[in-house]
Every structure is written in structure tokens, then in C-alpha cells.
Amino acid sequence: MSFKRGQETMLTREEAIRRIQQLRETLSESNRLYYVENAPVLSDFEFDALMKELSDIEKQHPDLVTPDSPTQHVGSDLSGSRQGNKEFAQYPHRYPMLSLGNTYDITEVEAFADRAAKSIGNSFTFSCELKFDGTAICLTYRNGVLFRALTRGDGTVGDDVTENVRHISNIPQKLSGSGFPDEFEIRGEIYMPYKAFDRLNEERLRDEDPPFANPRNAASGSLKLIDPEEVGHRGLECTLYHMLGENLPFGTHDQALNAAKSWGLPVSDKRRICRNISEIEEYIRYWDTERKFLPFATDGIVIKVNELPYQTELGYTAKFPRWAVAYKFKAEQALTKLLSIDYQVGRTGAVTPVANLEPVQLSGTVVKRASLHNSDQMELLDIHVGDYVYVEKGGEIIPKITGVELSRRGTDVTLPRFPDRCPDCGTLLVRDEGEAKYFCPNTDGCPTQIKGKLVHFISRKAMNVIAGDATIEQLYSLGLVKDPADFYSLSKEDLLRLEGWKDRSAQRFLDSLEASKKVTFDHVLFALGIRYVGESTAKELASYFKNIDALSAASREELLQVEDVGEVIADSLTAYFKDGKHLEMISRLKAAGLRFETESNEGPVSDVLKGKTIVISGNFSIPREKMKQLIVSHGGKNSGSLSGKTSFLLAGEKPGPEKMKKAEAEGIPVISEEDFMRMLSRGSGDETEETADNKAGRPDNRQLTLF
Ligand code: IVH
Numbered sequence: 001m002s003f004k005r006g007q008e009t010m011l012t013r014e015e016a017i018r019r020i021q022q023l024r025e026t027l028s029e030s031n032r033l034y035y036v037e038n039a040p041v042l043s044d045f046e047f048d049a050l051m052k053e054l055s056d057i058e059k060q061h062p063d064l065v066t067p068d069s070p071t072q073h074v075g076s077d078l079s080g081s082r083q084g085n086k087e088f089a090q091y092p093h094r095y096p097m098l099s100l101g102n103t104y105d106i107t108e109v110e111a112f113a114d115r116a117a118k119s120i121g122n123s124f125t126f127s128c129e130l131k132f133d134g135t136a137i138c139l140t141y142r143n144g145v146l147f148r149a150l151t152r153g154d155g156t157v158g159d160d161v162t163e164n165v166r167h168i169s170n171i172p173q174k175l176s177g178s179g180f181p182d183e184f185e186i187r188g189e190i191y192m193p194y195k196a197f198d199r200l201n202e203e204r205l206r207d208e209d210p211p212f213a214n215p216r217n218a219a220s221g222s223l224k225l226i227d228p229e230e231v232g233h234r235g236l237e238c239t240l241y242h243m244l245g246e247n248l249p250f251g252t253h254d255q256a257l258n259a260a261k262s263w264g265l266p267v268s269d270k271r272r273i274c275r276n277i278s279e280i281e282e283y284i285r286y287w288d289t290e291r292k293f294l295p296f297a298t299d300g301i302v303i304k305v306n307e308l309p310y311q312t313e314l315g316y317t318a319k320f321p322r323w324a325v326a327y328k329f330k331a332e333q334a335l336t337k338l339l340s341i342d343y344q345v346g347r348t349g350a351v352t353p354v355a356n357l358e359p360v361q362l363s364g365t366v367v368k369r370a371s372l373h374n375s376d377q378m379e380l381l382d383i384h385v386g387d388y389v390y391v392e393k394g395g396e397i398i399p400k401i402t403g404v405e406l407s408r409r410g411t412d413v414t415l416p417r418f419p420d421r422c423p424d425c426g427t428l429l430v431r432d433e434g435e436a437k438y439f440c441p442n443t444d445g446c447p448t449q450i451k452g453k454l455v456h457f458i459s460r461k462a463m464n465v466i467a468g469d470a471t472i473e474q475l476y477s478l479g480l481v482k483d484p485a486d487f488y489s490l491s492k493e494d495l496l497r498l499e500g501w502k503d504r505s506a507q508r509f510l511d512s513l514e515a516s517k518k519v520t521f522d523h524v525l526f527a528l529g530i531r532y533v534g535e536s537t538a539k540e541l542a543s544y545f546k547n548i549d550a551l552s553a554a555s556r557e558e559l560l561q562v563e564d565v566g567e568v569i570a571d572s573l574t575a576y577f578k579d580g581k582h583l584e585m586i587s588r589l590k591a592a593g594l595r596f597e598t599e600s601n602e603g604p605v606s607d608v609l610k611g612k613t614i615v616i617s618g619n620f621s622i623p624r625e626k627m628k629q630l631i632v633s634h635g636g637k638n639s640g641s642l643s644g645k646t647s648f649l650l651a652g653e654k655p656g657p658e659k660m661k662k663a664e665a666e667g668i669p670v671i672s673e674e675d676f677m678r679m680l681s682r683g684s685g686d687e688t689e690e691t692a693d694n695k696a697g698r699p700d701n702r703q704l705t706l707f
Helices: 013-033 045-060 106-120 194-206 215-223 229-232 251-264 277-293 310-315 375-381 448-458 469-478 492-496 505-518 521-527 535-545 548-553 554-562 565-580 580-592 626-632 657-665 673-682 689-697
Strands: 088-091 126-132 137-140 143-153 158-159 183-191 237-244 273-276 300-307 324-328 331-347 350-362 365-371 388-392 400-404 613-617 636-640 648-651 668-673
Touching: 013 045, 045 324, 106 277, 106 300, 106 310, 106 324, 126 183, 126 277, 137 215, 143 158, 183 215, 194 215, 215 668, 251 310, 273 277, 273 689, 277 300, 300 310, 331 448, 350 388, 365 388, 365 400, 388 492, 448 469, 448 521, 492 505, 521 535, 521 548, 535 548, 548 565, 548 580, 554 565, 554 648, 565 580, 613 626, 613 657, 626 636, 648 657, 648 673, 657 668, 668 673
Parallel strands: 613 636, 613 648, 648 668
Antiparallel strands: 088 158, 126 273, 126 300, 137 143, 137 183, 183 237, 300 324, 331 350, 331 388, 350 365, 388 400
16 A cells, blocks of 8 residues: 555654644545545545554653544544535433444454453353445434434534434334333444345435445435425335343343344344354454455454453443454455546546556456546555556445555556646646536537536536437537527437438427426526536526526625525636626527526515525525425525524424524524514415414513514
8 A cells, every 4th residue: 555554663753743733634534524524535444544554653642642633532423504405403412422442453353352261260251243335324213112222423422313214114103012111222233235236226326416435325325305295215224233231131232232223223144153263263254255256345253252241341441442342344445557647627627547458357247347446546546547546445436546656666667647738629728716627618618518518508407408428429519509598409400411310309309308397496507517607506506596687796795695606606606797798698598598597586585584694504494495486485594504794593393403503692582483474475465363462461572673
């Protein structure tokens, strides 16, 4: 591997400080990408090696350990209100939800067993289990009924995903059998079996959504979906492996899990009680091979002290139990020769290096190409064309190169040079600050980008025109379509002159174009392919600005008022609408009859919220999207975060505790849904008697003086 592993030599204090800082930054960012974005950049092995290096340096320099070091806390999966993810209510864990110490080295499992024996003697057993590769969940059952489901969060507080979990088919709402405690917690893993994962990714590729990198990411992404029904369609499953509660009536972990199984809870039947290290090793050896035939992903074996009183005696560190350890399997790797590197340009102009490899067998398929991500990754790996490289799949669709076997480097290798010009149109590439990728800035002249944009324009979630990539290639190469507006001036005669077109196919294409004129404004906006404006941002923008004229005239500050719009998106939008070519194309699309305004564009229903900036939090009796529309239709502005400009926080059920705390600290009024609806009905002139009564009788009229 090209990154440093382990820290064999003692570092000077200055070196240690520098390396610790580097490692903490890399690990924290990697934790965020893994747990929050569900888009990991490091393999588990790389991550674990860097974590071990940090922990080794901290052991040598204990005074440099700080509480915020990634060695001292578990990675956090808590969500903010990001695109596609609602804010979940958060609740504290009754017992901290920790991680597991892990190793790739069997001698460290032996050391774990020896340490345990030193503390608790020799009369104990081990429960050996599969380490399921999913996302951790904590279920609470009260009187035999599922009461709450929390994610691990930051280990202390978790996201409440109860409604989503109710749609996972093997999690019972009600326990069967008898003898369960009045209240207990049971923790486990939500995972996505390979079959469901493949189906989901096929669907996403068809819809031109980015596929999930692996089943683990797909599981944690799906668990945090907005729509519980959709969660039900994702094919998630659960396995439970740790029961907690006050005075549980069991002597061993194994008995607790057997009881859980008898109450109808999903518990793995692949567990085994081992009496010594050789039985543990036998279990590891067996599953290292057999796991390849399981229908779901596993990434190791968990070895636990089985007797509960001994678990209590051994206790916990800040991050791990001392009574369990994970032995992790290395992802399957293949070693092969790097023949050449292609640089591919995407629809947005991003240039991705792709390795061409000497074909090699890996986990049942032949791998010929692998991703190299970006130029930083190439540098980090110190990769040369002609090198022998390690390729990993580990459940991921596109294999990636994870290391170079330097001992096999020949003398004829060559250092690849990331191109400074676009491989398609020759324009000088640029790299914006904070971006990992190089881009071709010739957005409107680079053939690959133009074709990519045309394909995007007609795709299902955009204009939904029935045509494939080959049609676009044909129309573009013959000069018939150079931008999306050209589609709408095509005639049947134009099409019939092209090779392979018949009356029926031409008519079908033209009908489909005609039908696309009914596509709503948010989809049209998405179809324009403005950089960083995805489906959900397009929806937010359409519902906020109502029409393209208001949107294209909006200042950066106004754009920043829209939920989901940060500086990067605001800058991209202003740059897009500054370009005369884009405005000209939009006016041709308008003339063709495409919809550039939302349906209910009759103006605001009232101006009762004029000048008010409102932040919403929690669940309402109507979908959040509708609530935001309501605010806008009454003249108000919806904003994602509390600031000095916020007029009030509209709090539904289970509002975000952080927002509530901040509102209180900053004296920002908090208004309930009920009060809010009353305000609106006053504004629309249909005030009811009941409202008037309430108004008169309200002891705290701070909210009313707002209007
Ligand atoms: S026991 C106190 N058992 O692996 C920690 N964890 O990398 C108790 N995992 O956080 C956890 N399979 O999310 C346990 N059979 C198993 C597991 C398992 C998967 C996960 C779990 C844990 C992570 C650590």
C-alpha cells in the first residue's frame, strides 16, 4: 500500500503534532463522508490503518490526546437538513451506543482472549458471530410493542427513525411468545441483501441517479429516507445481536439472543459458542470462505465474552466494550498490471481518471477497468503506468485501485500526467478551490458535455422524452440538435431523412416531445442541467421563485434564502443566468411551449407573511414541502437555518432540539402549527369565531404582535 501503515519509529514531538493533526483531519472528514454522506472515499482497511497509526502515536504521546480526537469517539451519523434527508428528531441513548475494537490480525484476537482470561479467569466462553455490514440500529420494546428505533448517531444521541423501521418487514411491531421484560433495548444492524442492492442500483442507473457504492451505504441511505413507504420498498432487513435492559433475566448473551428469537425477533442462526482460541480460529476460517455464499455482506467476525456478569466486570473504554472484539476480513483483492489511464469527461465537465487493467478475476467477475477517482488519489497512490496494482471490489459496483505493489515496479514504468487540457475539446482544465476534480470549463462547446446535457435533458426525471443515447449521438453529430431547444424545431421530415428512422419511430419521438411540454416547471428547471442543481434543489427553487424570470433575476442573497441553496449553488445559478446564450436558449424553449412557471402562479394568496423569514422544524399535519409552499404563497420566506433575520421558528411535532435551543437562546419566537394556521386564516380573511376568541384570551401575545 502506498500510505504509511503503523508507526514503527518514535516520532519527535513536533513530528507527532504534525502527523496527529493530518490524521485527525483525514479521519474526521472520512467519518463524515462514511456516516453522513454515505459516500466513503477510503476503504475500511485504509481507514482502519490510519486510525491505528493515530492511536499508536497517541499512545506514545499521551499528553497530545484530546477529547475530540477520532480515537476517542465513534463517528456520527446524525443528519442535518440535507438534500433528500429530513431532519429527524433526536433522542438520547439510554446506554451509550459504542463501536467495536477491530483487528485484521489473528494474534490480536489471541491477545484479546488472554487479556480477558487475566481479568476474569478461565471459566468463560465466547460467542462468535458474523459481523454484518450495515448500519447500527437500537430498538426499544415497551410491553412487547416496538416503541422507538434510534440510529447510533454520535453514540450518545441518535436519530429517531421509528416510522421508517416500521416498514422493514422482519422487524416485529409486536412481540410473540412470553417472558419478555416490560422494557428492553435490542441492538443490531439494518442491512441490504445483495439482491435488493443490485435491484436498487439498476433502478438508480436507469433514472440517472448516482448508484450507491456498496450495500452498507445503500442501507444507511435508505434508513434515512423521507418517505417511510419508500423505505419499505428498498428490501432492507435487520439482524439483532445485543440486548440491554435493567435486570435482564439471563446469565449469558447467548440465552438473551435465544429468548429474543423466541419472541419473534430476527437473530442470526450462524452464531457459535467457542471454548478456546482454536475453536475461534476454526470459526473464522470457516466463514472467511463461506461468507462469499451468503446473500448479504459481512466484513468480519465478532467475538464476545458470553457470560453477562463477566461482560459487566470487563466493562468499556470510551469507545469500545472490553468484552468484545471484531476480527475483520480484508476486502477481496486482485493484483494486476495497469496498462493505461483514460480521462473521461462527464456531463458537468468533471474529468475522471479510469484505469485500463490487464483483465483479472475478482469475486467471480473479470475486471478490466477501475476507478482512480481524481488526481489527488493518483498522487497519493504514487501510481505509475506499468505498475502492478491492487484492485478491490468489496460490494462496490466500480472496482477501485487501492494500492501499488512497489516490490514489483519495473524500470519501464511511466509517471502518468493528469492532462491540463480537456481530452475531448482541448480546453484548459480548471480546478475550483475545495474541489477534488478538474473540470473542463467549455460547458457549452465541449461535445461530450453537450451530448451529456442533451441526454440529461430528455431523461425520465427531467423532460421524460422517449429516446436513447444513440438518438442523441445521431442528432448531435448531424448538427440537427446542438442545444435542448433544437429538439422542439425538429420536423418529421428531418427525422425520416436519418438512417434507421421510420414513420412510427419518428411519430413516437415527436409525440413524446409534445407531451414534455406539460412537464412541470421544477422538472424543466432540473432538465436545464445547471451545475449542482439536482432534482430536489430544482423543486425548492421552483416553489420559492414560482417562475424563471424571478429566478433568473434573483440576487445571490435572495438565492441563499432558499432551503438547500448554499454559496456553491447560488454562485452556479448566478453564473448560469448571466450567460446570454442560456437566456436565449430559455426563450426559445419558452416559445416552444415549455412550462417556466409553477401552476398556481396567480400571485400570493395573502401577504400576511410579507417581510417574514420563517424557519420550520419537526413534523406537521401536512408534508413539509406543502408547509413551505404555504409560507411562500402567503408572502413569507422560508429559510433553512435560524439567524438574526429569522422572524420565528414554526415548530411541528418533534422539532429539532438544536433549533429549539438556539431559538430560545436568541429570543426567536416559536410558533405552533395551530397558531400558524390561525394567522394564515386571518390573512386570507376567513377568520373564524374560534380564532377571535383565542386571540382575545391568549395570555402571551408576543406572537401576535409580529403581525
Ligand atoms: S456487537 C458495544 N455484534 O459492527 C458494541 N456488532 O464495527 C456491540 N456489528 O457498531 C456491538 N455485526 O454496528 C456486534 N454481530 C455483531 C455485529 C456488530 C455488525 C457492527 C455494529 C458495531 C460495528 C463495529
